[in-house]
Amino acid sequence: xxxxxxxxxxxxxxxxxxxxxxxxxxxxxxxxxxxxxxxxxxxxxxxxxxxxxxxxxxxxxxxx
Amino acid sequence: xxxxxxxxxxxxxxxxxxxxxxxxxxxxxxxxxxxxxxxxxxxxxxxxxxxxxxxxxxxxxxxxxxxxxxxxxxxxxxxxxxxxxxxxxxxxxxxxxxxxxxxxxxxxxxxxxxxxxxxxxxxxxxxxxxxxxxxxxxxxxxxxxxxxxxxxxxxxxxxxxxxxxxxxxxxxxxxxxxxxxxxxxxxxxxxxxxxxxxxxxxxxxxxxxxxxxxxxxxxxxxxxxxxxxxxxxxxxxxxxxxxxxxxxxxxxxxxxxxxxxxxxxxxxxxxxxxxxxxxxxxxxxxxxxxxxxxxxxxxxxxxxxxxxxxxxxxxxxxxxxxxxxxxxxxxxxxxxxxxxxxxxxxxxxxxxxxxxxxxxxxxxxxxxxxxxxxxxxxxxxxxxxxxxxxx
Numbered sequence: 001x002x003x004x005x006x007x008x009x010x011x012x013x014x015x016x017x018x019x020x021x022x023x024x025x026x027x028x029x030x031x032x033x034x035x036x037x038x039x040x041x042x043x044x045x046x047x048x049x050x051x052x053x054x055x056x057x058x059x060x061x062x063x064x
Numbered sequence: 065x066x067x068x069x070x071x072x073x074x075x076x077x078x079x080x081x082x083x084x085x086x087x088x089x090x091x092x093x094x095x096x097x098x099x100x101x102x103x104x105x106x107x108x109x110x111x112x113x114x115x116x117x118x119x120x121x122x123x124x125x126x127x128x129x130x131x132x133x134x135x136x137x138x139x140x141x142x143x144x145x146x147x148x149x150x151x152x153x154x155x156x157x158x159x160x161x162x163x164x165x166x167x168x169x170x171x172x173x174x175x176x177x178x179x180x181x182x183x184x185x186x187x188x189x190x191x192x193x194x195x196x197x198x199x200x201x202x203x204x205x206x207x208x209x210x211x212x213x214x215x216x217x218x219x220x221x222x223x224x225x226x227x228x229x230x231x232x233x234x235x236x237x238x239x240x241x242x243x244x245x246x247x248x249x250x251x252x253x254x255x256x257x258x259x260x261x262x263x264x265x266x267x268x269x270x271x272x273x274x275x276x277x278x279x280x281x282x283x284x285x286x287x288x289x290x291x292x293x294x295x296x297x298x299x300x301x302x303x304x305x306x307x308x309x310x311x312x313x314x315x316x317x318x319x320x321x322x323x324x325x326x327x328x329x330x331x332x333x334x335x336x337x338x339x340x341x342x343x344x345x346x347x348x349x350x351x352x353x354x355x356x357x358x359x360x361x362x363x364x365x366x367x368x369x370x371x372x373x374x375x376x377x378x379x380x381x382x383x384x385x386x387x388x389x390x391x392x393x394x395x396x397x398x399x400x401x402x403x404x405x406x407x408x409x410x411x412x413x414x415x416x417x418x419x420x421x422x423x424x425x426x427x428x429x430x431x432x433x434x435x436x437x438x439x440x441x442x443x444x445x446x447x448x449x450x451x452x453x454x455x
Contacts, residue, residue, distance in 0.1 A: 013387055014438060017442065031396070
């Protein structure tokens with residue numbers, strides 16, 4: 001699984017961090033998404049798909 | 065997971081599309097039909113008052129999904145046709161063009177319809193903003209230097225005001241509240257918003273209600289306040305809230321009171337569910353009916369309902385979240401912010417325009433608001449999670 005984030009689309013909601021905190025974080029200064037692991041292990045796949053689904057700015061995409 | 069043989073989703077915006085995606089994500093392999101009133105492929109609404117209105121984004125960029133992603137959902141997308149009636153017993157929806165769509169589960173996701181002022185219809189230069197076509201029509205009218213009056217000081221009105229002002233228009237915001245978003249964020253933060261708008265050159269004519277429009281022939285010329293004063297305008301945007309789009313359900317027997325009334329599982333009747341802006345469901349933890357008009361709820365509620373359709377028996381008990389961008393201010397709101405709450409600034413400073421405010425009602429934390437501190441606000445969300453059924 002490969003995760004791609006679009007910082008320009010990100011609205012800093014932080015919903016991705018709530019869904020998958022081992023894969024996503026936010027910058028301290030403006031809350032924009034920080035990708036901690038662009039190739040998360042299979043056991044996190046469910047959380048990561050959930051994170052992509054709940055992002056209100058459609059800023060997370062997943063390439064299998 | 066098995067579930068019903070056929071699911072019909074009425075509404076092809078964020079809540080409707082998210083329902084389909086969640087069903088597929090959870091392994092549902094049955095038939096899915098999505099009915100959308102608008103002719104466009106599903107698109108996202110938050111950018112309409114910001115990037116689409118300003119012209120920073122071409123409309124395509126607001127698409128909710130690529131055409132490939134839509135086709136991968138293996139759903140029958142029926143666009144440009146609206147639902148006109150529902151028989152909840154046979155779960156059959158009739159459409160404007162005469163289709164009869166029958167399903168084992170029906171999800172109502174028809175959203176909102178903007179409120180308008182008396183005499184607004186058919187008047188040139190007056191706009192609402194709900195759909196992509198609305199946003200594009202308004203954008204064509206926003207020429208540099210024109211006088212725009214925004215009627216409405218809520219979230220949408222404040223965003224349109226900021227976008228138009230940044231485009232160089234002469235903008236007046238008007239509405240009955242004393243400051244922008246006063247009802248949504250309370251006196252401290254709305255006063256800071258008023259200061260920001262004022263500093264950026266917005267005329268604030270707040271505190272008096274609007275009674276109507278003035279016109280010359282079929283073209284708007286101004287906005288009339290309850291005081292008799294007229295605010296001259298070349299263009300007017302009316303952003304005074306919206307009604308749940310439930311007219312088509314009149315006569316269905318469903319309970320319609322400020323939305324489709326649902327139980328704790330977002331179920332309106334056997335096999336009938338409502339999601340997104342149109343859904344007014346029993347929030348089990350708050351112990352009352354709640355209807356939320358925000359983007360994150362559309363997705364979260366859709367996910368919950370997809371689970372219920374497939375047999376999960378969980379109540380939907382979200383901590384609400386919304387954001388708004390106005391000029392360089394990015395506000396993030398978690399939880400509920402009652403207007404009479406006690407508000408403390410717990411990080412940063414209001415004067416620095418970087419802070420987190422905590423809202424307490426009856427001694428418990430009901431919400432937090434971040435102003436240009438999204439991460440710090442989100443980290444305090446956990447403090448809200450223990451709100452008892454007080455609100």
